Amino acid sequence: MRLLLLCLLLQFSIMAQTTNTALEPLRSEPPLRVGVIGLVHTHVHWILGREDQGDIEIVGIVEPNRELAAQYSLQHGYSMDLVYNTIEEMVAAKKPQAVTAFNTIYDHLSVVEYCAPRGIHVMVEKPLAVSWEHAQQMAALAEKHNIHLLTNYETSWYGSNEEAYDLYHKQQAIGDIRHLNFYTGHPGPIEIGCNPEFVEWLTDPVLNGGGALTDFGCYGANLTTWLTQGEVPLSVSCITQQIKPDLYPKVEDEATIIIAYPKTQVVIQASWNWSHNRKEMEIYGTHGYIFCKNGTDMIIMEEEAKGPYDHQAGPLSPGLHDPFAYLSQVVQYGYTVNPWDVSALTNNLRVMQILEAAKVAAQTGKTVNWQEFFGS
Known part of the structure; x- marks a missing residue:
């Protein structure tokens, strides 16, 4: 394989x-x-x-x-x-x-x-x-x-993410990436009123592959792989919690994944315990940052001396x-x-590797060394 x-x-x-x-x-x-x-x-x-x-x-x-x-x-x-x-x-x-x-x-x-x-x-x-x-x-x-x-990910069709990619890769507006932070999730599938047919399998570790870690950890792994164009991680760490065992007895409802790259650190907070629905991304470069608050609202700082400014992302191209x-x-x-497009198979194979390593890290309480675990 x-x-x-x-x-x-x-x-x-x-x-x-x-x-x-x-x-x-x-x-x-x-x-x-x-x-x-x-x-x-x-x-x-x-x-x-x-x-x-x-x-x-x-x-x-x-x-x-x-x-x-x-x-x-x-x-x-x-x-x-x-x-x-x-x-x-x-x-x-x-x-x-x-x-x-x-x-x-x-x-x-x-x-x-x-x-x-x-x-x-x-x-x-x-x-x-x-x-x-x-x-x-x-x-x-x-x-x-x-x-x-x-x-398919909802975030694949966010104009803000597309413009963030353009600012970083094409315009080189913030320098090299040093930190990526992702805040993804909601108050919980039961709390937000998901229908029973959905909740039944979403909260099953076999049918969903996990709980919040699988459900929302994948977003950050996918966007990270896209933004880094497939850079291979050095290691993956993960802490999970079961804050609401009365509602979700079989799976974790809280997960924090840390992915280490040679010059970048990624933190993915995947949770069914947020106060609200959120899919937010923060990109910190060597001299600037890009915050994507949702599909359109952005805060950008290209240089500290000039300060941040608000920006509204436009829609993606028709088609x-x-x-x-x-x-x-x-x-x-x-x-x-x-290969590293957000919908691409290659990207999503890497996503599955990250999630697999995160599960092992959470279960063992030990950081997973990428090369030792996957051999490449």
């Missing part, structure tokens, strides 16, 4: 040297035929409630829970004729070009196992998998059958503005997925 990862990194690095194609008009081709696998992940409302932009068409939905499917049918207006009990039935009847997985994280592997040999591209909700072991199996299948395997437009561009028009 280690050889597989090295081969994937080499392949995607070669791909990254090619010039990306210009975005194609969204309606120059028939819409991408997309199947939705599962309705138990409430992020599914994103695709179900998305206005018709002409770039994708939901041709089938897989959800054995007919009551849940009917509830969402009333809410979003799709026909129950689109709903199938199994992926086998849906694929045979509708022949999608791609699927989006909104089932449990554990079941991401089974989606890829079925779709990859049939040439069906897959986009999963974050994180890529429940474990490094599952992630490697998924990557091997995607490579063998030449499909795109993408991972790259949300996961489903992006999926259409990649599958239909050959938009290049560079």
